[in-house]
Amino acid sequence: MNNIRKNRLKDQAFKIWGIFCTLLGLVLLAIFIGNILIDGILRIDWAFIVNLPSRHAEESGIYTALMGSIWVLLLTTLIALPVGIAAAIYLEEYSKKNKLSTILEVNISNLAGVPSIIYGLLGLEVFVRILEMGASVLAGSCTLALLILPIVIVSTREAIKAVPKSIRDASFAMGASKWQTVYHQLLPASFGGILTGIILALSRAVGETAPLIVIGALAYVPFAPSSPMDEFSVLPIQIFNWITRPQHGFVENAAAAIIILLLITFVMNGIAVYFRNKWQKKFK
Amino acid sequence: MRKIKELVIERALLFSALITIAVTVGIILTLSIEAVKFFGEVSIIDFFTDPEWTPLFTNKHFGIMSLLSGTLLTSFIAIAFALPVGLSISIYLSEYAPRSFRRTIKPLLELLAAVPTVVYGFFALMVVTPFLQTIIPGLSSFNSLSAGIVMGIMIIPYISSLSEDALHAVPNTLREAAYGMGSTRLQNSFKVIVPAASSGIIVSIILAISRAIGETMIVAIAAGQQPRLTFDPTVPVETITAYIVQVSLGDVQHDSLEYKTIFAAGITLFVFTFLLNTISYRIRKKFQEKYE
Numbered sequence: 001m002n003n004i005r006k007n008r009l010k011d012q013a014f015k016i017w018g019i020f021c022t023l024l025g026l027v028l029l030a031i032f033i034g035n036i037l038i039d040g041i042l043r044i045d046w047a048f049i050v051n052l053p054s055r056h057a058e059e060s061g062i063y064t065a066l067m068g069s070i071w072v073l074l075l076t077t078l079i080a081l082p083v084g085i086a087a088a089i090y091l092e093e094y095s096k097k098n099k100l101s102t103i104l105e106v107n108i109s110n111l112a113g114v115p116s117i118i119y120g121l122l123g124l125e126v127f128v129r130i131l132e133m134g135a136s137v138l139a140g141s142c143t144l145a146l147l148i149l150p151i152v153i154v155s156t157r158e159a160i161k162a163v164p165k166s167i168r169d170a171s172f173a174m175g176a177s178k179w180q181t182v183y184h185q186l187l188p189a190s191f192g193g194i195l196t197g198i199i200l201a202l203s204r205a206v207g208e209t210a211p212l213i214v215i216g217a218l219a220y221v222p223f224a225p226s227s228p229m230d231e232f233s234v235l236p237i238q239i240f241n242w243i244t245r246p247q248h249g250f251v252e253n254a255a256a257a258i259i260i261l262l263l264i265t266f267v268m269n270g271i272a273v274y275f276r277n278k279w280q281k282k283f284k
Numbered sequence: 285m286r287k288i289k290e291l292v293i294e295r296a297l298l299f300s301a302l303i304t305i306a307v308t309v310g311i312i313l314t315l316s317i318e319a320v321k322f323f324g325e326v327s328i329i330d331f332f333t334d335p336e337w338t339p340l341f342t343n344k345h346f347g348i349m350s351l352l353s354g355t356l357l358t359s360f361i362a363i364a365f366a367l368p369v370g371l372s373i374s375i376y377l378s379e380y381a382p383r384s385f386r387r388t389i390k391p392l393l394e395l396l397a398a399v400p401t402v403v404y405g406f407f408a409l410m411v412v413t414p415f416l417q418t419i420i421p422g423l424s425s426f427n428s429l430s431a432g433i434v435m436g437i438m439i440i441p442y443i444s445s446l447s448e449d450a451l452h453a454v455p456n457t458l459r460e461a462a463y464g465m466g467s468t469r470l471q472n473s474f475k476v477i478v479p480a481a482s483s484g485i486i487v488s489i490i491l492a493i494s495r496a497i498g499e500t501m502i503v504a505i506a507a508g509q510q511p512r513l514t515f516d517p518t519v520p521v522e523t524i525t526a527y528i529v530q531v532s533l534g535d536v537q538h539d540s541l542e543y544k545t546i547f548a549a550g551i552t553l554f555v556f557t558f559l560l561n562t563i564s565y566r567i568r569k570k571f572q573e574k575y576e
Contacts (some may be wrong), residue, residue, distance in 0.1 A: 026393070095298075104302075113491065117525050265399065
């Protein structure tokens with residue numbers, strides 16, 4: 001009898017511990033966001049968004065960094081999207097089970113685990129030096145595109161895989177070729193899933209700092225980029241730069257810029273989750 | 285005509301897939317070419333045995349051990365924090381929690397991994413370190429303890445989500461058998477479900493370790509920039525990744541020895557994460573076959 005009681009007690013104890021652990025991370029995140037809001041929310045005004053960076057904390061703004069982030073995001077999408085989707089289509093619909101497909105598969109899974117800073121070293125040597133792009137928006141975007149490529153491929157494959165086989169069979173029975181089936185049936189049917197994966201990948205790209213520092217993106221640029229070959233800064237690098245300055249005003253700036261960056265990241269994640277839920281219902 | 289079009293499209297798709305292989309080859313070539321040049325100037329024995337790393341000083345030493353110890357120390361602290369918490373979360377969510385709770389809490393937990401790491405760096409430096417200093421008086425304002433803990437918070441979802449998937453995949457018949465024998469949820473979890481899902485859990489832990497080793501911004505901001513061979517969590521250290529950032533922020537001449545050091549450091553990092561990723565991939569493949 002006693003033993004049963006003891007076991008039940010342990011069971012309850014673990015339940016409480018489990019709830020504690022589950023909430024721990026979330027509570028810490030909440031404390032942190034609260035802290036940031038207290039430090040930075042009063043600093044955010046229109047001038048903070050449209051001002052150029054300055055040596056004086058109160059006059060500094062995030063305009064160049066924000067524009068840099070937008071440029072990089074757009075170019076990264078333009079590069080990673082077609083390549084990633086095409087590679088996923090090949091792996092899911094065309095490739096046969098052979099040595100090449102195994103190598104591709106192992107390779108992509110490995111690439112997904114390569115630290116982002118290594119991509120920075122690759123970008124520094126290949127894009128900045130050998131292809132002579134310099135520390136430009138283009139070089140940064142190419143680097144980030146390679147970084148998110150595995151994520152785009154994996155999520156696109158999942159989305160295509162989820163399309164029922166009956167749709168393929170029906171299309172082939174109507175005399176459609178393989179590409180017609182892919183283009184007219186599979187891609188539209190898996191659109192929501194592909195979109196979810198891409199938004200998540202981009203939300204990762206917008207927060208990346210290390211690889212862009214390595215390729216030589218600057219902490220201080222006087223103007224927003226106006227072409228892909230211009231020098232640039234991005235929001236996370238601007239934040240990093242402000243964090244490493246000792247004067248108090250810059251800490252406030254960093255907190256304010258973090259609020260903006262978190263807003264962008266969370267909105268992107270929210271959109272992705274929304275699309276995922278909507279799309280999952282479609283096949284159920 | 286249609287056949288040619290189909291063939292061209294297939295080739296184009298194949299080409300896109302092959303780009304991923306080019307990326308891997310590119311990484312390996314880039315790192316090894318610069319690293320070979322580096323080892324032309326610095327003896328490989330010194331690289332592995334010298335206890336000091338001071339390439340930016342006049343008295344240059346190139347001992348990777350002191351950077352490696354910083355990396356391993358911060359990663360160890362992160363895993364020591366994230367493993368018990370993450371594993372408990374996964375067991376709670378899979379075996380205890382109501383389904384609706386799990387569905388809402390999982391995406392929320394995954395937000396922890398979505399927060400940009402530079403933001404976590406700010407958290408470690410501005411919030412966690414001052415807080416820890418009230419408990420540990422001798423704590424330096426740059427230290428591996430705070431950086432490690434915050435990194436642990438970041439990797440909680442890597443462990444909890446993947447482990448929960450693994451626990452959830454265990455067939456219900458095993459649960460029913462255990463409950464039929466009169467076991468509690470706790471006994472069922474630790475004696476039946478966790479062992480059955482062990483390979484999936486191990487994969488999640490390995491991925492978390494690999495993520496911690498490659499993490500850059502948190503340690504660059506909060507752990508300091510002083511390479512030293514120590515396992516004392518209260519003093520400033522420097523990780524491999526933080527060193528690469530430190531050099532990149534300065535104005536380093538191409539083909540200088542400093543420039544090559546970041547590739548030598550990079551290849552060390554790459555070898556570590558590559559080994560971990562390969563092991564986890566192997567286990568995952570085996571695991572998949574088990575339940576198919």
